[in-house]
Amino acid sequence: MNPYMQETENALVHTYNRFPVIFEKGEGVYLYDTEGNKYLDFAAGIAVCGLGYGNPELTAAVKEQTELLWHTSNLFYNASCGTAAEALKKASGMDRVFFTNSGTEANEGMLKAARKYAWKKKTGRYEFIAMEGSFHGRSMGALSVTEHEAYRTPFEPLIPGVKFAKFNDLDSVKALISDNTCAIILEPIQGEGGINMADPEFLKGIRKLCDEEGILLLFDEIQCGMGRTGQMFAWQYYGVKPDMMSMAKAIGSGVPVGAFAMTEDVAKDSLEPGDHGTTYGGNPLVCTAVAKTLEIFEKERLTEHVKEIGAYLEERLDELAASEDTVLERRGTGLIQGIRLTKPAGEVTARAMEEGLVIITARSDVIRFVPPMVITKEHVDEMIEKLKKSL
Structure with missing residues (x-):
């Protein structure tokens, strides 16, 4: 074992289940550990490093910003925040x-904005309807709309007024709606829950219900958004627009940043100065990374690339399912x-x-593939060969 790893193992109480490896650097879609071993990365820091590692444009932009200004607090404007x-x-x-520091905080902001909208x-x-199989974070508010007993039980009682419907079962959603229903929150594609895709008709039906009942529709696109479906965000893939949405992970290509966004109709009747805040959210450094990431996505037409390479990944995984x-x-x-x-899945x-x-993994029996979005067919082939050996 690496001496540093042994020292770390001895010194720390475990709060994370970690692989026994220390990564030292990344290049393209590969990671390298402290022993010089090379790894093909099909996890991207849990769907974060969409541009892979060492993108020269992104690196140069962030480096330049570090030499100018890192932080001013949200008491002042900064140019990169506006651009992002x-x-x-x-x-x-x-x-x-509204910029935050993480996806969990983005979901907290959405929940607060929905409650404030109802108050105004x-x-x-005040009630929320969330989905079975969902994951929205581990803070008290985000955990309250996360349906996973192992995460929830030690921290109960959580925030009241949350009901869980069956994912892809519109009747179960209808059965939970009441005069107290404030908003419905869901992931269009459940990531931690096992890569469960929403049926298009399910999302369309929920949108119709929300419109008829005066309920806000909130999408958590922290993992499934930012290009992964072949559209910039999953709601565009489905053609069902929410009233609010959260995002994080790949929007900053690895810098710690999240955001939640809303329509003008919701914005004018929700958060006001003093309702919500963040010391670090929207600082010049992270917003430079967000702006440059989006610029690269557009210039390199990465969503088109995702459609092409995603279809090839599907083909190879379908072949694997047929043969294994x-x-x-x-x-x-x-x-x-x-x-x-x-x-x-953990064994594999x-x-x-x-x-x-x-x-x-995603739950106990699903292997999750959320690689950098710059992978090629050659990388998919290499992954499949390594995966076959691992199975």
Whole structure:
């Protein structure tokens, strides 16, 4: 074992389940550990490093900003924040953007904005409907709308007024709606829950219900957004626009940044100065990364690339499912894919590390593929060969 790793193991109480490797650098779609071993990365820091590692344009932009200004607090304007917000508005189709430090905080902001909207409208509504299989974060508010007993139980009682409907079951949503329903929150594609895709008719039906009942529709696009479906955001893939949406992970290509956005109709009747805040959110450094990331996405036409390479990944994973008895099915689209196994997925991901492949799980029986969005067909082929050995 690496001496530093041994020292770390001895010194720390575990709060994370980690692989026994210390990564030192990244290049393109490969990671390198402190022993010089090379790994093909099909996890991208859990769907974060969409541009891979060491992108020269992004590196140069962030480096230049570090030499100018890192932080001013949200008491002052900064130019890169405005540039990033305008770029996110254009990409997301929303009208207003609030920057946060993470995806969990973005979901917290959405929940607060939905409650404030109901308060300003004097509706008295406060309840949320979330989905079984969902994951929205581990803070108290985000955890309250996350349906995962192992995450929830030790921290109960959580925030009241949350009900869970069955994902892709519109009748179960209808059964939970009441005069107190403030908003419905869901992931168009559930990531942590097992790469579960929403049926188009399910999302359309929820949108119609929300419009008829005066309920806000909130999409969590932290993992499934930012190009992974072949559209910039998943709602565009489905053609169902939410009233608010959260995003994070790949919007900053690895710098810690999240955001939530909303339509003008919601914005004018929700948060006001003092309702919500963040010391670091929207600082010049992270917003430079967001703006440059979106610029590269557009210039390199990465969503078109995701459509092409995602179709090839689907093809190869379908072939694998047909030939391997341990693979039950493929799930997902574009570059957010999964395969469901007959064996514990954790065993396979551990074996894959030995083969020089980084993959991660989604629940106990699904392997998740959320690679950098700059991968090629050659990288897909290399991954499949390593995965076969790991299975």
